[in-house]
Amino acid sequence: MELARAKVPTYAFTHGNPKTACDALDRAGLRTYLRGVHSAEAIRAFKPPPRVYDWVCGEVDSAPERTALVAVHSWDVHGAVRAGLVGALATRLEGRVPAVVEPPHVSAPRVDLVVDRLLALPA
Template sequence: MPAANRPSVLVFDVNETLLDIEALRPHFHRIFGDAGVVREWYGQLILYSMTVTMSGRYTDFSTLSRAVLQMMSDFHHVSMTDEDLNDLGTAIRTMPAHGDVADGLRMLADNGYRLVTLTNSPPHAGATPVDNAGLSGFFERQFSVDSQRAFKPAPQLYTGVATQLGVPASDCMMISCHAWDTLGAQAAGLAGALITRPGNAPLAVPALPQPDVIATDLVDLASQL
């Protein structure tokens, strides 16, 4: 990436970009009889989070997650207990980081980038999922959409991070494995870097902005930056 266009702040998505949602597969296999339902659940959760924001409403991501799980249990015709929901909630808060994440973050920090996170997940009274994954030491701040009562890719979430850090939006780059996230950030004036985790790829539409950087993982991202 040309030095003139290089950002000073890297804003990281958390779920799936840093933390591995595939770790939830055993729970979905036990409840639904199909570990692959984890992808269906996550897709539905993102769909309804966007719907909630577009409708001018709000409920926190954890509450919405439980409701989507209950909705899915209805149309999959499986029984889901409070214990199942609680176990899944604990598993979601303690997902491990992808194997490349710590090395990639260390490389980026060593090269002088300011690192922060922006997640749909609400703040926790105790440790955050980033804390539980052993990554909190890399980040200057952990931002949640909850303070603005809207979900990504609402533009005020991205510009709000820049404002709170005291930098122009153009000095920030959103790092995510979700094309809808990088698109939202780019529409708000940030740069965008897409991490092509399995199941994620660029959205190749000529009329839409493409990621400024496409990387296979965070080590590759650090090398390109």
């Protein structure tokens, strides 16, 4: 919701079935805040190779360095950072940022705190 209030274009990005993602977002009442849902299934690929993140940046017409990926999986944020995106990790599932991944630009225990930290980054 904070991203919508800040007028930041926001999308969901999955490598799974987009209908499944849409259904989950609808149940959580979040899809209304999104401009769209994208799935790497469209290019028959899985995250985290850089080409997957490059593809979605093209789909949303946003340069990688001006695009942030917010996730609760460090491997996903790792892939995004390696592809040149801003990485934002909510550590609520993993408890910490693993030492074996590219460090995210921001991290916090909860997604709302991650979003606050993203919005506080210099433009």
